[in-house]
Amino acid sequence: MNSTALGEELVKILKYRQLTPFFQPIVSLSQKRIIGYEALIRGPSDNPLCSPGALFSVAERFNLLGQLEFICRELSIAKYAKLKLKAKLFLNISPSFFLQPDYKNNVMLKLLKQHRVDPSRIVIELTEHYPNNDYSVMFDAVLHYRLMGFKIAIDDLGCGYSGLRLWSELLPDYVKIDRHFISGLDKDLVKYNFVRSIQNIANALNCVIIAEGVETESEYKAVTDIGINHAQGYYFGRPAAVPVAKLAPELFAKKPDSYFYGQLSTLIAADIARYIPPVAPGTKVSEVMRLFQTVPELRILPLVENGVANGIVFREQFLCQLFAGRYGIELHGKKAIGRFVDNPPLCIAHNTPIQLVSDLLIATALDQGGAFIITRDNAYVGVATVLELLAEITRQQVQYARYANPLTLLPGSVPVNHCIDELLTAARPFVVGYFDLDNFKPFNDVYGYNAGDNIIRSVAEILTRYVTNDIGMVGHIGGDDFIVVFFSTDWRCLCENILEAFAATVPSHYHEKDRQQGGIFAEGRSGEKCFFPLISLSIGLVDTSMTGQCHSHVELSDLAAGAKKQAKKMPGNSYFVDRRDQVNVLSLSSPTGLFSNI
Numbered sequence: 001m002n003s004t005a006l007g008e009e010l011v012k013i014l015k016y017r018q019l020t021p022f023f024q025p026i027v028s029l030s031q032k033r034i035i036g037y038e039a040l041i042r043g044p045s046d047n048p049l050c051s052p053g054a055l056f057s058v059a060e061r062f063n064l065l066g067q068l069e070f071i072c073r074e075l076s077i078a079k080y081a082k083l084k085l086k087a088k089l090f091l092n093i094s095p096s097f098f099l100q101p102d103y104k105n106n107v108m109l110k111l112l113k114q115h116r117v118d119p120s121r122i123v124i125e126l127t128e129h130y131p132n133n134d135y136s137v138m139f140d141a142v143l144h145y146r147l148m149g150f151k152i153a154i155d156d157l158g159c160g161y162s163g164l165r166l167w168s169e170l171l172p173d174y175v176k177i178d179r180h181f182i183s184g185l186d187k188d189l190v191k192y193n194f195v196r197s198i199q200n201i202a203n204a205l206n207c208v209i210i211a212e213g214v215e216t217e218s219e220y221k222a223v224t225d226i227g228i229n230h231a232q233g234y235y236f237g238r239p240a241a242v243p244v245a246k247l248a249p250e251l252f253a254k255k256p257d258s259y260f261y262g263q264l265s266t267l268i269a270a271d272i273a274r275y276i277p278p279v280a281p282g283t284k285v286s287e288v289m290r291l292f293q294t295v296p297e298l299r300i301l302p303l304v305e306n307g308v309a310n311g312i313v314f315r316e317q318f319l320c321q322l323f324a325g326r327y328g329i330e331l332h333g334k335k336a337i338g339r340f341v342d343n344p345p346l347c348i349a350h351n352t353p354i355q356l357v358s359d360l361l362i363a364t365a366l367d368q369g370g371a372f373i374i375t376r377d378n379a380y381v382g383v384a385t386v387l388e389l390l391a392e393i394t395r396q397q398v399q400y401a402r403y404a405n406p407l408t409l410l411p412g413s414v415p416v417n418h419c420i421d422e423l424l425t426a427a428r429p430f431v432v433g434y435f436d437l438d439n440f441k442p443f444n445d446v447y448g449y450n451a452g453d454n455i456i457r458s459v460a461e462i463l464t465r466y467v468t469n470d471i472g473m474v475g476h477i478g479g480d481d482f483i484v485v486f487f488s489t490d491w492r493c494l495c496e497n498i499l500e501a502f503a504a505t506v507p508s509h510y511h512e513k514d515r516q517q518g519g520i521f522a523e524g525r526s527g528e529k530c531f532f533p534l535i536s537l538s539i540g541l542v543d544t545s546m547t548g549q550c551h552s553h554v555e556l557s558d559l560a561a562g563a564k565k566q567a568k569k570m571p572g573n574s575y576f577v578d579r580r581d582q583v584n585v586l587s588l589s590s591p592t593g594l595f596s597n598i
Contacts, residue, residue, distance in 0.1 A: 007062040009049055014067055018044045019055075021076040022239035023083075025247070026090065026210060026232045029224055030471050030488055031497065032252050036088035036123065038232065039076035040239045069093065074111055081115035083242065090123045090153060109148060119149035123174060126166070127155045142170050156212070157198065167207075174230075175202060179213025182233070186218035192356070193349060196226045203227075203429035203489055203544065220251075224470045225356050229488045269357050270350040272392050273374040273382035278304035281311060281338025288313060288337045300371045300383060302345075303338060307379040311341035312371050346372040350381050354393070361386055405476035407453060408460035416475035416483050417553040423485070430547055431491045432556055433575075434540040434564040435459065435482040435498075442522035442532040447509075455509055455535060456480055462501045466494050483560070492577075495539055499573040502537045510534065539575035540564030546578055 013019065019041050026036035043049040049058060059068040073091055080089045112119055124145050126138075142152055153174035154166055167175060177198060185191050195211070202209045211223045214233030223231055236251060237244045279288065281303045292298055292315050303311035318340075348357055361372070371385045403414040423430050437455065444452040456479075463474045463482060471488035486494070507515045514520050515534075524530035540563025542556060550556045559578060567576035 003061070006048065006058045009047070010055070010058050010062065010064060010068075013043055013047075013049060013055075014064065014071060017071060017075065019071060019075055020241060021072070021079040022241055023080070023085070023243040024232060024239040025237045025243055026087075026230060027236045027247065028230055028490070028493075029220075029252070030229045030466070030468065030490060030494065032247065032249070034087050034245070034247060035230070036090050037080070037085055037243055038090040038125065038239075039072070039080065039092070041072045041076070065094065070107070073108070077111050077115055077117060079241075081117050085243070085245075088121050088123050088151070089117070090125045092125045092127050092155065094127050106148075108145075108150075120151075122149075123151040123153050125153040125155045125174075125176070126170075126172075138166075139170065142172075153210075167201075167205075171205065172207065174208045174210055176210045176212050176232075177228075179233070182211050182213045182219060182223065183215070184219075186216075186222040186359070192222065192226070193351070195223075195228070199226050199228055200429070206489060206544070208489055221359065222356070225353060225359070227471065227487050229471060229490050267354040267392070267396070268350065269348050269352045269354070269374050269384070270376075270381065271354070272384045272388055273350065274384060274388070275382040276300065276302055278302040278309070278380060279337070280305050281341070282336045283338075285335050285337050285340070288318065292318065300385070302373060302380060302383055303341060304380045309345055309347060309373040309375070309380045311338060312345045312373070312383070313337060313341065314371070346370075347375050347378075348372055350374050350376045354389070357389060358393070361389070405478070407456060408476045410460055410464075410474055410476035410482075412475065413477040413483075416473065416477060416485065417557075419473050419485055420553040420556055424547075424550060424552065427548075428487075429544040431486040431544060432542045432547060432560050433484040433486065433491070433495065434560040435463065435484065436538050436540075436564050436568065437480040438536045438538055438568060439519075439532040440480045440535055442520060442524075442530075443509075443535055446520050446522050451509060452480075455506075458505055458509070459502065459537070462498055462505065466498050466501070491541070495541065495575050499537060499539070499575065503573050506534050506536070533572075536571075536573045538564060538567040538570070538573075540567045541575055541577045543577055543579040 020043075022040045022042055023037040024040060025034045026038060027033070028035045041052050041055065043051070043055050049055050055068065056065065059065045069092075073093075076089070076091060108122075109119065112122065124142075126142075146152065151173040152170065153176060154170065154172045155176045156178040157164075157167065157175050166172075175198075177195060181191050181195050185195060199209055201207075208230055209228050210230040210232055211228050212232050214220050214223060214231045214235045216235060219233075220231065220235055236247060276298075279291070279301060282305075283303075288301065291301065299315045301313040301315075302309055303313065346360070348360060352360075361370075371383050373383055374381045403412040404410065405412050420430075420432070437459070440452065440455070443455065456476075459480070459482060460474070460476060463484060467474050467484055467486070471486070472491075472494075473485040473487075475483040475485070477483050488494070510520070519531055519533040521529050521531055540560055542559045542563055546559055547556060550559070563576050563578040566578070567574055570576070
């Protein structure tokens, strides 16, 4: 079909609205649930304009992009409302739409009102595939939509023309990383480090990153290792006219049960690197033989040329090959050692997290006696072996086990402080939460220590359920006090879920009579009988704007204790956020349960 015929076909499609909305789930990896759906569009089946790529390409060519986008949004909103989807709706809008003079006529609000969809459930997803230098119009448009109650997302970061500039100036609520950088992320250290850099920026800006195009379990694991907590792709669900409402639990590959795995998140490959003076590939075999003879402890020898490693010589293997024949040294002594190394070495960047190093070694089936090269900017830094990696992991596990709380087996104050200090040294953004029970002592006095221990175990179970090792560290520093170090950006949502889960669990620890009256009578500080409400949980939080200003865990502990003190002044299950610009509080016992700034 020629170009003119395609244009005519598109006009016909638009006239008769022959478009079908599809929806693809967007997933919270930490909460293991669907938090949104991206609305996609399909043309008539068995039609050259069936695919969205063909539709929008022809629309751009015939100046019908605005009309196509409007119909897509209208149909998507109508179908979204008809399906009664609970999660947010992500709607694609190209910046060129904002150049149209009538974009501010509140058509979107009218559509939403018509279909009874609250604007707070809509995310405007800016697609930036075409050059557009009129940033002032786009910024005005974003402000316009925010005032209407919509959230803002930038789509396909990395494939547009000015994604980083848009990000820095628009400060969107969500940023989607283009699928190019997610595809094969688990096997490509360049992509891995690029995506990790993007996630670090997002942490600093309190922005949610969504990894697009997650198609395999390995890609999912790599995304979670980096700390990204939201994803979209075929692995979780393909676009469908009637999308999935729930996700299969088996999609979320489990990390090892032990919290020790989470502690390794601050270790990198450079921590296990051992520098061995290398030789050039052109070095004679006889010279290598002399090195092994004079240095008995030398087990492996890196081959490096112009700073780049291109081989590893293993002592035992070298000697076996050399003396396998009767005249080995006479035949090969003057030859270059590089000729006897068949395969290039496995090279790992110095700043690769230890857990990813382990995953890469498993993926490449490197045996326990194997060695690998550690590089910085592709230049040789040192070597490490699988056994050295295992020894370091074991050492860390033993170190943390020494300080584990005996009641919950969670790490105590020493490993928590160590984790915080390492994060501060590495300048990695994080949030600290101090969790403390209210009215716990009267409960202990009335119900006994065994019941009190059960409450504490219940808190530990809830915390570790929501804060998995890949997104944070849960510590039990004594009594009913817990510390959580959040690596992820959705810490606020996690805290709200924790408070709700605890509020639902607590009544089961009381007798029916006490549940009905909402608490117990016990001896107060003055020695008189007082009424104490059901146990609640208070959280004092120190966000990234404050943790980044600290120099050690000592400073942070003072801030966290102060935040917890403020949280305990509020009734019921609540949290208090201590941050540089403002303070946020949430009390689940308040009439509205909404945030208020004070």
